[in-house]
Amino acid sequence: MDLPRRFTIRESSHRLLNPFTSEKLAGLGQSISPAPGTRVLDLACGKGELLCTWARDHGVTGTGVDISTVFVGDARARAVELGVADRVGFVHGDARGYIVDEPVDIAACVGATWIGPGVAGTVGLLRRSLAPGGMMLIGEPYWRREPEDEATVKGCGFAREDDLLSLPELLAQFGDLGCDVVEMTLADQDSWDRYVAAQWLNIRRWLDSNPDDELADEMRAELATTPVRHARYQREYLGWGVFVLMDH
Template sequence: MDRQRISRIAHARHPVASPLDDDSVRLLLEHGVPRGDERVLDLGCGGGEWLLRALARYPRLRAEGVDVSEVSLADARAAAEERGVAGRLVLHHADAAEFAAPHAFDLVVSVGAAHAFGGLPPTLAAARRHLAPGGRVLVGDGFWERTPSAEAVELLGDFADLATTLERVTADGWTPVHGHVSTRRELDAYEWSWTGSLASWALDRPAGPDRDQALAAADAHRTEWLRCYRDSWGFVSLVLRRTAG
């Protein structure tokens, strides 16, 4: 099983694909689209859940999403039809880091997708290219809550602590206008959902390679979470505006 398929199954019950509950998502979107008639772009949209929720809540909003997974985009199209918002959603099968849009956007979203750009600074650089004057960026990425083990750094990457993360963001010319640090409940709920959804999918399948690989992936992820990074890794979501220009 390839990584994209495993991720798609694991996020089936947590479609925002980040450690955020429904209230946190709603508040972040409220700060991201203060008027309700904005044009929104999601770079690395996956199944499009951020856009689908925004479109459902704001009937004058228009949205576009970019992702490399054709299967995830097909899921997004089907969900948009089901929720009655397909007429205001455009989806692009492309590399989010290289995507070139013909117009600018009032809100650019990239939550939990910084790995596709090579980290948070290049994610913000990509968002800046698509941002209309006065627009906002909604971004979410990890940070170290406590000094991590070498194993955790090797597994997840070389994040900074929260204060340093924000200092780097502001030094890059951004001003936070809203933020949310995921709670322990949100972080644990996300991990239980990830591992549980994948394990349940596997247990509902007959014996075979897919079943074995999915169970092994769920078990490995659970062990890494509990043994390696549960006590050191956090997640911050920010709504940003350009400080000048």
């Protein structure tokens, strides 16, 4: 059980595996101000940057779960680097269906609601690990602009327009699921650029070092097409944010 190699190639230099900057992550932490000792569960945690930096900055404790052995290894190394390895731990495993024995104060799934599957299922999953009065963090894309045609939808990486909601529709969905939206931090176009454009350099450096790898042709084709697709579609039409929810 692991993540396909193409993902770890693309995001080899990233600390955050979403269109979210370190400054926005820190700002979100300051906004909700978790008290020292706050227990956090982060499903599909990637390289563990949320847990590690919030353990350093706010004194939280907790567990991250991710399917990628590479990302879990990077998360553990980051915890050591920041001096928080005694407060946070990381599990290699499938986040789908992962439930903690002792309820947590914050349950997060930032950018991977496919584990639910979907927003509704993910909220339901997080609730099963959440203590009464706790917070859920959901990272999710939305339509920043309504796509005009099928080419735009597919250029943004989706099969159908209704795979995503607009921001007002997404906020309404959270309410329909029994949640109050108590905070949100949204990505902007620069956030998308930093996330996506950094992948291009990662791919190019990997190609230069691995010209004969079995993935080389696939990654070369990706590098040749994604900058234009990003500028034409993703940058203009896709929004993304982290939404802080509490049950009614």
